[in-house]
Amino acid sequence: MFLCSPIFLTTIATSLILLFALQTGCLKKLWRTIEDWFHVYQFLKVPEHNETHNHLYRKLSLYLNSLSSIEDSDFTNLVTGKKQNDIVLCLSPNQTVTDNFLGATLYWCNQTTGEEPGRTRAFVLKIRRVDKRRILRPYLQHIHAVADEIEQQGKRDLRLFMNTDSFGRWRSLPFTHPSTFETLAMEPDLKNRVKSDLESFLRAKQYYNRLGRVWKRSFLLYGPSGTGKSSFVAAMANFLSYDVYDIDLSKIPSDSDLKFLLLQTTPKSVVVIEDLDRFLAEKSTRVSSSGILNFMDGVLTSCCGEERMMVFTMNTKEHVDPNLLRPGRVDVHIRFPLCDFSAFKTLASSYLGVKDHKLFPQVQEIFQSGASLSPAEIGELMIANRSSPSRAIKSVITALQTDGDGRGGGLIGRRTEDDEMDEPDAVMCGGEGLHTVKDIRKLYGFFRLRVSRKSSSCNSSLPSSPLR
Numbered sequence: 001m002f003l004c005s006p007i008f009l010t011t012i013a014t015s016l017i018l019l020f021a022l023q024t025g026c027l028k029k030l031w032r033t034i035e036d037w038f039h040v041y042q043f044l045k046v047p048e049h050n051e052t053h054n055h056l057y058r059k060l061s062l063y064l065n066s067l068s069s070i071e072d073s074d075f076t077n078l079v080t081g082k083k084q085n086d087i088v089l090c091l092s093p094n095q096t097v098t099d100n101f102l103g104a105t106l107y108w109c110n111q112t113t114g115e116e117p118g119r120t121r122a123f124v125l126k127i128r129r130v131d132k133r134r135i136l137r138p139y140l141q142h143i144h145a146v147a148d149e150i151e152q153q154g155k156r157d158l159r160l161f162m163n164t165d166s167f168g169r170w171r172s173l174p175f176t177h178p179s180t181f182e183t184l185a186m187e188p189d190l191k192n193r194v195k196s197d198l199e200s201f202l203r204a205k206q207y208y209n210r211l212g213r214v215w216k217r218s219f220l221l222y223g224p225s226g227t228g229k230s231s232f233v234a235a236m237a238n239f240l241s242y243d244v245y246d247i248d249l250s251k252i253p254s255d256s257d258l259k260f261l262l263l264q265t266t267p268k269s270v271v272v273i274e275d276l277d278r279f280l281a282e283k284s285t286r287v288s289s290s291g292i293l294n295f296m297d298g299v300l301t302s303c304c305g306e307e308r309m310m311v312f313t314m315n316t317k318e319h320v321d322p323n324l325l326r327p328g329r330v331d332v333h334i335r336f337p338l339c340d341f342s343a344f345k346t347l348a349s350s351y352l353g354v355k356d357h358k359l360f361p362q363v364q365e366i367f368q369s370g371a372s373l374s375p376a377e378i379g380e381l382m383i384a385n386r387s388s389p390s391r392a393i394k395s396v397i398t399a400l401q402t403d404g405d406g407r408g409g410g411l412i413g414r415r416t417e418d419d420e421m422d423e424p425d426a427v428m429c430g431g432e433g434l435h436t437v438k439d440i441r442k443l444y445g446f447f448r449l450r451v452s453r454k455s456s457s458c459n460s461s462l463p464s465s466p467l468r
C-alpha cells in the first residue's frame with residue numbers, strides 16, 4: 001500500500017532525478033535552475049551592439065577571456081593570439097563561465113543567437129539579487145580596470161575589421177600582419193619622427209580635450225604602387241596596438257551607411273581608406289564627397305569615443321582637391337617614393353645580409369642616372385636570388401637598366417611643400433621563382449587587374465587591401 005502512495009513515488013522520482021543529475025554532472029545546473037524558479041537571481045545583459053558598438057562588450061570580452069575559470073571549463077575555444085605561435089583561450093558561443101568577486105559567485109554566458117549576417121551577441125550576467133546590491137558597482141569597476149590593464153600591457157589581440165558586404169556590419173578576424181617599423185625600409189630620421197609623433201599622440205588625450213578637438217590624427221600616405229603604404233598602416237597598428245578598420249567604400253550603399261559603420265568603430269583603432277584618389281576620380285561609389293568630408297573631419301567619431309587614427313592612401317594627390325587634404329583634415333602627409341640608393345642599401349642589408357658590395361658603386365651610378373623601381377620590385381628580386389647576393393644585385397642592376405629607366409627620376413628626392421614629414425624608403429615582397437622585374441610586374445599587374453575586374457563586377461573602384 002505504502003509503495004503506491006504519492007509521497008513514496010515523489011521521493012523515488014526526486015531521488016532518481018538527483019542520482020541522474022549526479023551521474024551526469026548536472027547537479028549544479030539543476031540547483032541553479034531551481035534557484036532561478038525562485039527568482040534568486042537577476043540577469044543583466046551586455047549586448048555587442050546597441051545603437052552603436054557597445055564598448056563595455058569589448059572590455060568584457062577581454063576580461064572574461066582572461067579568467068582562470070575558462071581554463072577549467074569542460075569545453076572552450078583555442079584560437080591563435082597576437083603572435084603567430086600564441087594560443088589563447090576564448091569563450092565558445094553560449095558557454096558559461098564563473099567568476100568570483102568579494103565572496104560572490106557570478107555566471108557569465110556568452111550568448112549568441114541567429115546566423116550570420118544577422119547574428120547577435122551579448123554577454124549575460126547572472127547574479128544573486130542580494131549580491132547585486134552589494135557588489136555590482138565595484139565589480140564593473142574591477143572589470144574596467146582589468147581590461148584597461150590588459151590593453152596597456154599589449155596583451156590585447158588585435159583585430160582586422162572589414163565591411164565585406166553591404167549590410168553595414170563589420171566582420172573581423174585576428175590581425176596578425178607582421179609588418180613593424182623595424183621591418184619597414186624607411187629613411188631612419190623619418191621613421192623616428194613618425195614613431196615619436198605616434199607616441200606623443202598616445203599621451204595627448206588631455207591636450208586634445210582642452211583644445212575642444214576630437215582626439216584623432218589623420219595621415220595621408222601617397223606614392224606609387226609597391227612602395228609600402230599598406231605595410232606602413234600595419235606597422236602603425238602594431239606599434240600603437242590598435243585594431244584596424246579597413247573601409248571598402250565600394251561596399252557602402254549610402255552616406256548614412258558610412259556613418260553607421262564609423263559609429264561602430266571602437267577607440268584605439270586605425271581606420272583606413274585605401275586608394276582614395278581612385279575612388280574620388282571614378283566617383284563609382286554611392287558615398288558622396290560630403291560623406292567623406294564628415295568622416296575626415298571626425299565629426300562622426302566625436303560622439304562615440306575617440307583615440308583613432310585615420311589613414312588614407314593614394315597613388316598621387318595631384319588631382320585631389322587640396323581643400324580635402326588641408327591641415328586639420330589631414331594632419332600628416334607622407335610621400336612613399338620609389339627606391340633610391342639609400343633605400344636599396346637598406347633592402348640589401350635586410351634581404352641579403354649585405355652591408356657593402358663591390359657592385360654597390362655601379363648600382364649607385366644607375367640610381368643617380370634617374371632609374372628606379374619600387375621597393376616591392378627590388379625586394380622581390382632579392383628574395384628570388386637570396387642564395388647569391390652577387391646574383392641578386394646583378395639582377396637588380398639589369399632590371400634597373402631595362403625596366404627602371406626614368407621611372408624614379410621625377411620622384412626621388414623631390415619634396416613637395418606640404419610634406420610635413422620626409423619620405424620613407426624601400427620595401428620587399430615574398431615569392432619564389434621570379435627572376436626579372438618583368439615577371440614581377442606581370443604578376444603584380446595581373447593581381448591588380450583581377451582585383452579591379454572583381455571590383456567592377458560589383459560596382460567597385462577599389463582594390464582589395466594587402467592588409468588582408
Ligand SMILES: Nc1ncnc2c1ncn2[C@@H]1O[C@H](COP(=O)(O)OP(=O)(O)OP(=O)(O)O)[C@@H](O)[C@H]1O
Pocket residue numbers: 183184185186223224225226227228229230231232315336375376379424425426427428429430466
Ligand atoms: N618600404 C618598405 N619596406 C619593406 N617592405 C616593403 C616596403 N614597401 C613595400 N614593401 C613590400 O612590398 C609589398 C607591397 O607593399 P605595400 O602593399 O605596402 O605597397 P603599397 O604602397 O600599399 O602598394 P599599393 O599602392 O599597390 O597598394 C609588401 O609585401 C611589402 O612587404
Ligand SMILES: [Mg+2]
Pocket residue numbers: 229230231274313465466
Ligand atoms: Mg596598398
